[in-house]
Amino acid sequence: MDLNEFVVGNKNEYYNLANEYFNNIIVEDYEHEKFNAVISKSISILIDHDFILTPCVEIRLNLLQDQKEVGSYFLYVNKDKEFIDEFLIIY
Structure with missing residues (x-):
């Protein structure tokens, strides 16, 4: 089974993992009010990226x-779902 099939078969686990990591962020540190909703947006496989140097899975929440x-x-994890990096962008 390739990584793409594995991710598709476990997408809910990836979204749950991203929600867990997001919930551990202290949002008040970013000078923004609480969010009303966190929506699962996308899961991507990154092979070549300027900032993330290793192939990984990117999970995006809106x-x-x-x-x-x-x-x-954005949460970046390896194929074993181990943390690589995360980014929080507030518009």
């Missing part, structure tokens, strides 16, 4: 406040 997208959270 952050909503009053039904408006106000940010994105």
Whole structure:
């Protein structure tokens, strides 16, 4: 089974993992009010990236406040679902 098939078969686990990591961030440190909703957006396999030097899985969550997208959270993990990096972007 290749990585793509593995990710597709376990996408809910990847989204749950991203939600767990996101919930561990202290959002108040980013001078923004609480988000009304966190929506699972996408899962991608990165092979070549400027900032992430190893192939990995990127999980993206959209952050909503009053039904408006106000940010994105990205979690990068390896094939064993081990943490590589994360980014929180607030618009």
